[in-house]
Amino acid sequence: MKDLSKIEKINKVVEEYFKENSSLEIAPVKALMPAFIKAGIFTKDIKKGLPIRLVLRELDASNELNLIPTLYAERHGEHTYWYFVPATASAPETPYKQEKKKPENDPIAIRLNSDETYVISLCDKVLGLKANRQKRFDFLLGDLHKNGKTQTLLPVDAYYEELQLVVEYKEIQNYRPLAISKIQEEEDEDEESTKTLSREEQRRIYDERRAKVLPENEISLVVISYSDFEYDDRNKIIRKEESDLKIVQEALKDFR
Known part of the structure; x- marks a missing residue:
C-alpha cells in the first residue's frame, strides 16, 4: 500500500522548492534530496537520488504517477529520467535529457x-x-x-x-x-x-x-x-x- 502521507510531504517539498527557486523551470529529482531529507521523508541519500527514484518507480508500476502532479518522466528506451517541474509549468516540449555524444576517441x-x-x-x-x-x-x-x-x-x-x-x-x-x-x-x-x-x-x-x-x-x-x-x-x-x-x-x- 502506498504511504500517502509520504506522497503528500513530497508534493509539499516540491512546491516549496520551486517557490524558493522561482527561476527554475525543471529540476532533476536528485536535486531535491537534501530538502526531502530535511523534511524527514528520507533519512539519507543513496546513489544520488535512489530513495526518491524507488518511490517513483513504485508509483509508475502501479500507474499512479498522477499522485505527484509536478513529476515529469522522460523515457529513453529502457531508461527513465525523473524531473520535477513547477505546478504552473507545462512539461518540456523537447527532451531535457540530452543523449551523450560519443567522443572522438570512442x-x-x-x-x-x-x-x-x-x-x-x-x-x-x-x-x-x-x-x-x-x-x-x-x-x-x-x-x-x-x-x-x-x-x-x-x-x-x-x-x-x-x-x-x-x-x-x-x-x-x-x-x-x-x-x-x-x-x-x-x-x-x-x-x-x-x-x-x-x-x-x-x-x-x-x-x-x-x-x-x-x-x-x-x-x-x-x-x-x-x-x-x-x-x-x-x-x-x-x-x-x-x-x-x-x-x-x-x-x-x-x-x-
Missing part, C-alpha cells in the same frame, strides 16, 4: 570508421555476401596464458562461411615494431618462462598461424594490405571506392 566509433571495416565492406560488396566479422574458430588458438592451461581463440577479420573463405586486412601495425608485450613460452612439461616479444613479432607469429591452420581446416585465406591501395602519410587508405573495388575484385577473383 573505440566503437573508431572501429566503425577504420580502414579494416571499409575494406571488409568492399569485400562484402564484391562477393555479394555479408562477412562474419571477428569470427573465432575453436581450432585457431593463441599462445598459452600465464596459467599454462588456457588459450585465447584468435579472431579473423572476415569469414565467409558459404565460400569457406577468410579475409585478413593488414594495416601498417602488422609491419612495424610497437610496444613490448609478454607472451608465454612453454619450455617443458613442468616449467614455464616468460618470453618478451615485440608486438610486431607476436602479430607475425599469429599471422603465420592463421596462414597454416586455416588451410589445414579447409578454409582459404586471402590477405589484403593497406599497401595495395593508395594511402596517405599516415598509412591510411585514401578512399576512392570505384578504384578500391577493382583492387578488392582482383584479390578475390578466385571466389567470385
